[in-house]
Amino acid sequence: MLDKILKILNVITQVILLLTAFVSLITAYVVFAPDELPKPFRLVYNYDASFTTPPVQAVVETVAQKQEAAPVSAAHEFVPGEGIMLNMSTKIINLVDPTGRKYIRLTIVAEFAPDDPEYASLPEEEKAAYLTAFEEKLNSRLPIMDDTVITLLSTKTYEDLYTAEGKEKLRMEIIQILSEKLVDLHILSIYFTEFVVQ
Secondary structure: OHHHHHHHHHHHHHHHHHHHHHHHHHHHHHHHOOOOOOOOOOOOOOOOHHHOOOOHHHHHHHHHHHHHHOOOOOOOOOOOOOOEEEEOOOEEEEOOOOOOOOEEEEEEEEEEEOOOOOHHHOOHHHHHHHHHHHHHHHHHOHHHHHHHHHHHHOOOOHHHHOOHHHHHHHHHHHHHHHHHHOOOOEEEEEEEEEEEEO
């Protein structure tokens, strides 16, 4: 009698393990497989749409339209990747957490458009002199930028930052706040060269 009960329990345990493995595989497929593949359901992230970036195709079309509409003699309009980079120091900041054990380690590179529209066409000597002066101007504003980033990050939770959408939202918030505080500078983009949330 005891052998029959043990065999039944063994079969039940194996069935439970198989079901658990099957559910784990389905979960991994839904979470990690590209959205183009068929899925039983799709994950939907609920975040503030005001901080989303436009799709890449829309950005490319907008840039192409601006280039077509711009007169030939117009000054060059800088786009991300063409600006002057400012490497901000690595920051370790406590996140909002009741236990006080969650933190973020973050290194940011901010990209600014030169305030001289003719920068791209300057001779090399003038460009080097301009670059030195512009970098000094950026470095003089570095305490404002650091304070802004630290203040913003200290209001965030782990849940706000650990997803790709959370990182993109943070990027847009940093750009918006820095643009408001540094009105004489045009920020092109923010790059995260280190991003560890723990």
